[in-house]
Amino acid sequence: MMSNSVLDAELDEFRASTKKFVTDAFAAKAAYWDEQEEFPAENRDLLAKLGYLGLVIPEEYGGSGASIAHATVFLEEVSRVCFNTALICQLALNGPSRAIEILGTTEQKTRWLPKCVSGEYMFGIGISEPGAGSAVTDLITTATEQGDGWLVTGQKAFCTGGEQATHFLVFARFGKAAGAKGIGAIVVERGMPGFETGHAAPKMGGRGVSEVDLFFDNCHVPNDNVLVPGDLNSTKSFRVLMNSFGPERVGNAAMCLGVAQAAFERAVAYSSERTQFGRPICEFQGIQWKIADMALQIHAAKLMIMQAATTLENGFPRALEATYAKLYANEMVQRVTNEALQIHGHYGYTREFPLERMVRDSRGFALGGGTTEILRNTVASLIYGRSFDQRRS
Numbered sequence: 407m408m409s410n411s412v413l414d415a416e417l418d419e420f421r422a423s424t425k426k427f428v429t430d431a432f433a434a435k436a437a438y439w440d441e442q443e444e445f446p447a448e449n450r451d452l453l454a455k456l457g458y459l460g461l462v463i464p465e466e467y468g469g470s471g472a473s474i475a476h477a478t479v480f481l482e483e484v485s486r487v488c489f490n491t492a493l494i495c496q497l498a499l500n501g502p503s504r505a506i507e508i509l510g511t512t513e514q515k516t517r518w519l520p521k522c523v524s525g526e527y528m529f530g531i532g533i534s535e536p537g538a539g540s541a542v543t544d545l546i547t548t549a550t551e552q553g554d555g556w557l558v559t560g561q562k563a564f565c566t567g568g569e570q571a572t573h574f575l576v577f578a579r580f581g582k583a584a585g586a587k588g589i590g591a592i593v594v595e596r597g598m599p600g601f602e603t604g605h606a607a608p609k610m611g612g613r614g615v616s617e618v619d620l621f622f623d624n625c626h627v628p629n630d631n632v633l634v635p636g637d638l639n640s641t642k643s644f645r646v647l648m649n650s651f652g653p654e655r656v657g658n659a660a661m662c663l664g665v666a667q668a669a670f671e672r673a674v675a676y677s678s679e680r681t682q683f684g685r686p687i688c689e690f691q692g693i694q695w696k697i698a699d700m701a702l703q704i705h706a707a708k709l710m711i712m713q714a715a716t717t718l719e720n721g722f723p724r725a726l727e728a729t730y731a732k733l734y735a736n737e738m739v740q741r742v743t744n745e746a747l748q749i750h751g752h753y754g755y756t757r758e759f760p761l762e763r764m765v766r767d768s769r770g771f772a773l774g775g776g777t778t779e780i781l782r783n784t785v786a787s788l789i790y791g792r793s794f795d796q797r798r799s
């Protein structure tokens with residue numbers, strides 16, 4: 407279940423070297439990207455140069471072929487230091503390129519993955535639509551066969567990194583089937599006629615990496631860019647696609663862990679130094695219990711995340727562990743960052759301390775990649791062994 411001691415030792419070493427690298431490279435400007443709402447392009451360039459964007463991509467495609475556990479540790483450590491840079495890493499490690507690695511043909515992998523590793527290509531993902539968020543299978547973007555390719559028409563919402571991405575993995579309906587039937591995925595490239603990206607709406611957290619709308623108007627995409635053709639007679643193509651995002655949930659949880667750890671460490675340090683009533687506030691039981699509860703929740707999240715990573719690594723097709731990990735970590739990080747801010751008193755509320763940024767950054771986790779309500783639906787479905795139709799009959 408958990409990793410063995412050899413793996414633990416190797417992972418510990420990897421964690422230590424990652425921690426040093428990300429602290430040296432990314433800590434100084436972590437607040438800057440948030441304040442300026444600027445994409446940390448220089449950090450992405452450095453990650454590409456050092457091969458980190460290809461951490462989990464197989465060696466035959468230019469990556470390092472590291473395990474899901476390595477990706478998890480890496481995301482946690484980057485997120486602890488610079489959340490906006492972690493968003494870039496999550497997209498590269500567990501986003502569309504992971505789906506391509508799992509589902510793509512050898513020709514597609516050879517064409518796209520080495521350039522993801524080098525940083526030349528950046529993939530965004532277009533699943534959500536203005537009218538289809540949690541209800542993914544309500545999506546209405548279509549891919550219609552024409553000649554040697556497909557005409558894509560529709561609109562996508564909230565595409566992370568969409569301002570910078572060069573390629574977009576777009577979920578679309580390949581024919582007239584309804585619901586989950588007929589949903590497949592196709593790669594649309596920036597610059598293809600009939601495709602435009604929209605503007606980024608100002609937002610609460612993760613402000614260095616924006617989400618944008620994608621607009622497709624009879625955009626012609628060659629057949630070679632179809633990752634998974636929609637199956638009109640079954641839900642299989644949709645299920646295969648969704649399953650390829652298991653690592654994304656674990657990575658999302660790992661980022662929560664990183665933000666929570668950073669807030670927790672600051673709360674411990676501050677409560678040791680801040681004096682009220684003539685003594686450090688850590689000597690009050692009320693503060694000690696907050697710190698103990700924070701530590702407990704961080705530890706629980708860590709165990710769930712490592713178990714989910716190990717389960718995925720071993721190829722068990724189980725959604726439960728990854729769902730538990732994301733659900734628990736998404737709510738844990740909100741509680742922990744809030745308590746850390748509380749321990750800092752008014753100082754925590756100011757922009758001179760990073761706590762308010764951490765509170766803001768922690769909020770989006772429970773929405774993106776499946777809301778915590780939808781994750782609870784998944785857990786319930788897995789417990790009962792049946793899916794509950796959410797639709798009015």
Ligand SMILES: Cc1cc2nc3c(=O)[nH]c(=O)nc-3n(C[C@H](O)[C@H](O)[C@H](O)COP(=O)(O)OP(=O)(O)OC[C@H]3O[C@@H](n4cnc5c(N)ncnc54)[C@H](O)[C@@H]3O)c2cc1C
Pocket residue numbers: 530531532533534535538539540541563564565566612617770771773774775776777778779780783796
């Ligand atoms: C930071 C961030 C990054 C994102 N990046 C991407 C991206 O790169 N690509 C992409 O395609 N999408 C992305 N998304 C979109 C994300 O997947 C959607 O926000 C999410 O699926 C929810 O959809 P919605 O926002 O339309 O909310 P809705 O689906 O409208 O839900 C509104 C509320 O109702 C609840 N709800 C809905 N149905 C049920 C139900 N059956 N039972 C109980 N409660 C329910 C939801 O949980 C939520 O609280 C991102 C979102 C965020 C916040």
